[in-house]
Amino acid sequence: EHASGGASMSGHSRGGTDAASKGTVRMKNINRFSNFVKSGMEGYILKPVKLSTQPAERHEIILSNEGPQWAPITQLYNCSVDKPKKESKMKGLKSYIAYSLTSSLSGIQVSRRYKHFDWLHERLTEKYILTPIPPLPEKQVSGRYEEDLIEHRKQILQLWVNKLCRHPVLSQSDVWIHFLTCTDEKQWKIGKRKSEKDEYTGGNFFQSITIPGQPLDTAEVERHVETFSRMTRSLDDSVRGLFDRANETHKRHIGPYKASFQKMASAFEALGHSFELDQSPHNQSITQAIKQTSTVYRTIGDMHEQQPKKDLEPLLDALYAYKGMLSTVPDIVHVHKSALSKLKENEKLSAEGKIPQAEAEAVRMRVDTTSYAMLAEINHFSKERVADFKVTMVDYLRQQVHFYEQIAAQLQGALIQFENV
Structure with missing residues (x-):
């Protein structure tokens, strides 16, 4: 269920019922069960409640030559997942796998179970509602x-x-840093409770964002988001298609492809046995060449079985991650479109003099904040998509080239045997 990602929220609706005030109450007519309402986005746009704490994080959106983007990460870091270890509890009645995580940010090694990753995924999807969160396995x-x-x-x-380490917001997320660095059990529980009580989730997260002073053109934002939406729908279809094809090829490698070469090997082996019946000296070298060909084809069959671990499985894993992220985009786009709908209602009420100018301007600025965040996410997603598919395809094709070079070398060896007869 976690492949649904960032916008499929169980989210808090803090402030949702407190947002009604003079003027704004006329605008609150969206389905109470929509993601827009459940995530607290409606409450934030119409009249955000005053929160009792200061945000643990602050994020800035800047203008670049490529449009709005999150302020770059000041300290780049990576994290390794390693040393899966089987552990048990309840006197061995229940077992689980714990993974070691070590980040270059701190050098600290922590041990986390799948349920911990699952908990973190839930926190991230609840807090960052316009961010496509990658799926867990x-x-x-x-x-x-x-x-x-x-x-x-x-x-x-x-x-x-x-993906988390490379995202300008997620990489600085308080709950992620806690997950990555906390080794003390007591502190872990304290931090866990703190993140579960975080007021700056969903719509309220946008209160921790600083945006450029330049107002956005709503029509231009709509065009940009619609282009992104069309692209991601097409990408979702093509990624799923490639995933299915790669998965089918994987099965063929360990099944029919291997079996086909083994059958050829058996056929050459039978031919070699027939040649062995002739005991004349001039027949020995070609008999040996035929036997060698049988060995070569059996080896090539084994190579087909082993190859997917080197190329198809990494490709499938990368496509799986994108399938999960892309599946979250329609809900993300819907939440943002709902925000723009509120802005249009707000502008109409303002033009009719039904809400004060200052209130209308405040709503516009809050919608601009969500739009800036949406455009920054689109910018980041575009850059990541290019980088990810470049790395994925380079690795895949390099392994493919090596695979067929090895097959060619095997066949070349068999060919030489016959040329020397």
């Missing part, structure tokens, strides 16, 4: 801890933490 059936499943989960978790 699918939950394994309890008790299944085969080495390949553990390794597969580790690879997807590594992709997950990589």
Whole structure:
């Protein structure tokens, strides 16, 4: 269920019922069960409540040549997911896998279970409602801890933490830093409770953002977001198509492809046995060449079975991450469109003199904050998409080239045997 990501919120609606005031009450007519309302976005735009704490994080959006973007990360860092270890509790009745995380930010090594990652994912999706949060690996059936499943989960978790480390907002997230650095059990629980009581989640998160002073053109924002929405719909379809094709090819490698070469190997082996029946000296070298060809085809069959771990599985993992993120985009776009709808209602009421000018201007600025955040997310997503697919395809094709070079070398060896007969 976690592949639904950032905008499928269970979110708090803090301030939602307190937002009604003179003028704004006329605008509160959206379905009470929509993500826009549940996330607290409606309350933030119409009249945000005064929160009892200061935000633990502050984020800035700046204007660049490429448009609005989050202020760059001042201290870049990475994080490794390693050393999966089977542990148990309840006197061995229940077992689980714990992963070690080490960041270059602190050098601290922490141990986290899947349920901890699951908890963090929930916190992030609740707090950052316009950010496509990457998906966690699918939950394994309890008790299944085969080495390949553990390794597969580790690879997807590594992709997950990589995305967090590279995001200008998520990389600085208080709950993520706590997750990444806390080693003391007591402090872990204190920090956990603190993040669960965080007031700056959903719509209220935007109270911790600083934006440029330049007002946005609503029509231009709508065009930009619609272009992004069309692109991501197409990307979602093509990523799913490529995932299905790669998955099918994976199955063929370990099934029909391997079997086909093994059958050819058996056929060459049978031919070699026939040649062996002729004991004449001039027949020995070609018999040996045919036997060698059988060995080569059996080796190529084994290579097909082993190859997916080197190219198709990393490709599938990368596509899985994008499938999860892209599945969150429609809800994110819907939440932002709802904010723009509120702005249009606000402008109409202002023009009719039904709400004070100062109140109308305050609503416009808050909608601009959400629009700046949306445009900054689009900017980041675009850059990441280019970088991610470049790395993914370079790695995939490099492994493909190496694979076929090895096959060619095997066949070349068999060819030489016959040329020397």
